[in-house]
Amino acid sequence: xxxxxxxxxKLAFIVAIILSSYLLYHFYGIxxxxxxxxxxxxxxxxxxxxxxxxxxxxxxGIQNIIERRVNSLGMSDVTVQREGRDRIIVELPAVDNxxxxxxxxxxxxxxxxxxxxxxxxxxxxxxxxxxxDRDQYSRPVVSFELTSQGSQKFEAITxxxxxxxxxxxxxxxxxxxxxxxxVIKGRGQITGYETMESAQSHxxxxxxxxxxxxVEAIQAKSVGPTLGEISIRKSIVAGLFGLxxxxxxxxxxxRFPGILAAVVLAIYGxxxxxxxxxxxxxxxxxxxxxxxxxxxxAVDANIIIFERIKDERRSGKTLRASIDTGFKRAYTTIIDxxxxxxxxxxxxxxxxxxTVRGFAITLGIGVLVSMFTAFFVTRNVxxxxxxxxxxxxxxxxxxxxxx
Amino acid sequence: MDILGKRKIWYTISLVVIIIGxxxxxxxxxxxxxxxxxxxxxxxKFDNKVTNEEVRNILAELDFAKDAVVQQSxxxxxxxxxxxxxxxxxxxxxxxxxxxxAEYPSTETLRTDMIxxxxxxxxxxxxxxxxxxxxxxxxxxxxxxxxxxxxxVAIITLLHDVxxxxxxxxxxxxxxxxxxxxxxxxxxxxxxxxxIVIFDRIRENMKLMQRTPFIELANKAVVDTxxxxxxxxxxxxxxILAIYFFGGASIKTFMLALFIGMFAGTYSSxxxxxxxxxxxxxxxxx
Numbered sequence: 001x002x003x004x005x006x007x008x009x010k011l012a013f014i015v016a017i018i019l020s021s022y023l024l025y026h027f028y029g030i031x032x033x034x035x036x037x038x039x040x041x042x043x044x045x046x047x048x049x050x051x052x053x054x055x056x057x058x059x060x061g062i063q064n065i066i067e068r069r070v071n072s073l074g075m076s077d078v079t080v081q082r083e084g085r086d087r088i089i090v091e092l093p094a095v096d097n098x099x100x101x102x103x104x105x106x107x108x109x110x111x112x113x114x115x116x117x118x119x120x121x122x123x124x125x126x127x128x129x130x131x132x133d134r135d136q137y138s139r140p141v142v143s144f145e146l147t148s149q150g151s152q153k154f155e156a157i158t159x160x161x162x163x164x165x166x167x168x169x170x171x172x173x174x175x176x177x178x179x180x181x182x183v184i185k186g187r188g189q190i191t192g193y194e195t196m197e198s199a200q201s202h203x204x205x206x207x208x209x210x211x212x213x214x215v216e217a218i219q220a221k222s223v224g225p226t227l228g229e230i231s232i233r234k235s236i237v238a239g240l241f242g243l244x245x246x247x248x249x250x251x252x253x254x255r256f257p258g259i260l261a262a263v264v265l266a267i268y269g270x271x272x273x274x275x276x277x278x279x280x281x282x283x284x285x286x287x288x289x290x291x292x293x294x295x296x297x298a299v300d301a302n303i304i305i306f307e308r309i310k311d312e313r314r315s316g317k318t319l320r321a322s323i324d325t326g327f328k329r330a331y332t333t334i335i336d337x338x339x340x341x342x343x344x345x346x347x348x349x350x351x352x353x354x355t356v357r358g359f360a361i362t363l364g365i366g367v368l369v370s371m372f373t374a375f376f377v378t379r380n381v382x383x384x385x386x387x388x389x390x391x392x393x394x395x396x397x398x399x400x401x402x403x
Numbered sequence: 404m405d406i407l408g409k410r411k412i413w414y415t416i417s418l419v420v421i422i423i424g425x426x427x428x429x430x431x432x433x434x435x436x437x438x439x440x441x442x443x444x445x446x447x448k449f450d451n452k453v454t455n456e457e458v459r460n461i462l463a464e465l466d467f468a469k470d471a472v473v474q475q476s477x478x479x480x481x482x483x484x485x486x487x488x489x490x491x492x493x494x495x496x497x498x499x500x501x502x503x504x505a506e507y508p509s510t511e512t513l514r515t516d517m518i519x520x521x522x523x524x525x526x527x528x529x530x531x532x533x534x535x536x537x538x539x540x541x542x543x544x545x546x547x548x549x550x551x552x553x554x555x556v557a558i559i560t561l562l563h564d565v566x567x568x569x570x571x572x573x574x575x576x577x578x579x580x581x582x583x584x585x586x587x588x589x590x591x592x593x594x595x596x597x598x599i600v601i602f603d604r605i606r607e608n609m610k611l612m613q614r615t616p617f618i619e620l621a622n623k624a625v626v627d628t629x630x631x632x633x634x635x636x637x638x639x640x641x642x643i644l645a646i647y648f649f650g651g652a653s654i655k656t657f658m659l660a661l662f663i664g665m666f667a668g669t670y671s672s673x674x675x676x677x678x679x680x681x682x683x684x685x686x687x688x689x
Contacts, residue, residue: 043522097500097512099493099500099512102496106493217492217517218518218519218521218522220496220516221514221515221516221517221518222512222514222515223513223514224511224512226511226513227446227513227514231654234649234654235646235654237649238645238646239642239645239646241645241649242641242643242646243642245642246638246641246642249634249637249638249641250638253634285582285654285657286581286582286657289582289585289586289661292642292643292646292661296635296639296642297596299638299639300596300638303634304600304631307628307630307631307634311627332603333599333600333603333604336599336602336603337595337596337597337599337600337603338596339544340541340544340545340557340595340599341592343537344540344541344591344592344595345592347533347537347540348537348588351529351533352529352530352533353529354526354581355581356533356581356585356588359585359589363592
């Protein structure tokens with residue numbers, strides 16, 4: 001009776017961890033990195049100018065303006081964060097034209113009005129508002145409104161340059177080069193756009209203001225949704241295929257305990273997904289590699305345990321005693337082997353960034369979960385069957401008859 | 404089975420492979436990808452077949468993309484091209500996209516990867532630092548749990564696996580990129596794991612069989628753990644092969660590196676690590 005109760009408890013334990021993993025996975029889901037779900041990752045580096053050094057204020061200013069620009073583009077799920085002394089990382093979800101978005105985000109965007117000699121007459125701070133619009137011929141334009149100070153200034157300029165050309169520049173790019181035909185006060189239009197989208201992106205740059213210093217995109221990575229989808233579909237097929245073949249091999253080699261190992265492996269899969277979901281870890285393509293390695297280690301832990309039990313059986317011990325000693329002796333091996341891997345994973349996660357870090361974190365989580373599985377799940381699953389013929393069979397654990 | 408007695412044979416096999424690899428590394432060099440050297444990689448897809456030559460002609464019109472290398476897209480089944488060139492600004496990338504779209508309206512950007520050489524440099528330095536730190540930590544841990552010589556041998560074994568993988572990549576001319584670095588790290592993790600399992604058995608035998616000469620008890624440990632070593636590497640290699648054949652193109656290089664490294668790792672933990680312990684013992688005993 002006591003044995004029966006213990007067994008029910010063990011079964012309950014296993015069911016409980018599967019269930020909680022499933023719930024974690026169900027409620028949080030797995031965060032996919034941009035290489036799997038599509039998206040963009042841009043690293044911008046601020047460039048000091050003669051007038052301006054890079055300091056905290058400058059970086060905060062840049063971050064604010066970039067956040068505003070991103071919002072104006074109407075994107076959700078965007079992160080803008082600082083890295084190191086002079087860098088800003090922007091991550092965008094998958095969009096149709098990521099490179100154009102990057103271009104808008106990283107532009108210094110100083111709007112200037114220049115005469116035909118290229119002298120700057122007025123710059124963009126005096127712009128109060130700017131938006132994409134259509135002119136009387138229904139062509140896309142950017143219409144802008146000036147501040148009261150800007151109105152006075154522009155009035156003076158247009159008076160002075162009546163009948164001459166005034167170029168409107170965004171950074172060094174000439175947007176339009178109209179001839180002044182009347183004195184202009186508060187409002188103006190910039191023409192010369194082919195599409196409403198291009199007018200829209202310039203309007204954003206003009207309205208949200210210039211960055212205090214120029215920034216350069218030193219890294220830009222974007223994966224279209226198509227490619228992300230292909231990668232994830234292929235990874236799932238490959239992962240499942242691998243797991244199934246490994247399961248068949250284990251069953252073929254270890255017989256009934258092999259089936260248990262395959263079950264443990266499936267439980268491990270659940271636990272791992274649940275843990276990754278619970279920790280809100282981001283899964284990337286190299287992260288999948290870390291997972292594969294940890295699956296390998298989870299299988300390995302089972303192999304080590306089974307081989308140990310087999311050794312004990314050979315030396316003539318009863319099944320119960322063999323399982324006890326086998327586990328005990330396998331523990332130190334598994335701990336030493338996994339701790340060294342964990343050390344590597346933690347150091348990598350601490351000292352590196354980006355891809356390598358993602359890999360290291362998933363590997364670390366995977367190894368911890370695989371140790372937990374080997375010590376608690378494998379043990380309980382095997383205990384469930386100790387008194388059955390299935391485990392007492394001489395072929396179990398791959399023992400040959402007569403051994 | 405006498406594995407440790409024939410250690411000179413195993414050393415020779417490894418040395419030959421490593422030396423050939425090193426020669427290729429020195430004379431042919433490693434094919435560093437844009438992650439390390441900086442540059443731009445663009446992959447486009449079209450509804451209909453577009454030849455590399457047609458794309459080259461379009462790029463020739465753009466000043467900054469004249470020298471771009473155009474290849475067939477890596478992702479099978481997709482009508483696409485892969486363009487490699489020096490690092491470009493987002494504006495320039497948009498110019499390329501616009502030029503292609505003007506000619507082929509179905510142009511879709513599969514991926515963009517642009518990186519400055521400075522970032523590649525940082526990546527190299529960081530990864531190397533992390534490896535040095537990890538090695539030191541592993542030496543300390545193994546020295547405490549085992550002995551100092553086990554730690555040094557474990558590190559030599561790691562180096563062996565890394566050199567063989569690098570060497571084969573030099574021979575094959577395959578690209579070294581960030582996923583490759585992740586693969587190397589995986590190999591290190593696997594190799595150390597594999598070696599420790601055997602060392603653990605040697606440590607146990609040293610306690611249980613104190614009268615037995617070291618070479619015999621070490622050999623027994625290697626032979627006794629052989630089923631585990633083989634089973635573990637077979638199951639791992641199956642998974643890797645599955646991903647190699649079913650996984651996407653971007654993951655192929657990565658899996659190839661893993662395959663080579665895991666193979667080297669299994670070999671070295673059986674044929675290099677424990678024999679080196681014996682060699683060490685003999686050298687310092689005499």
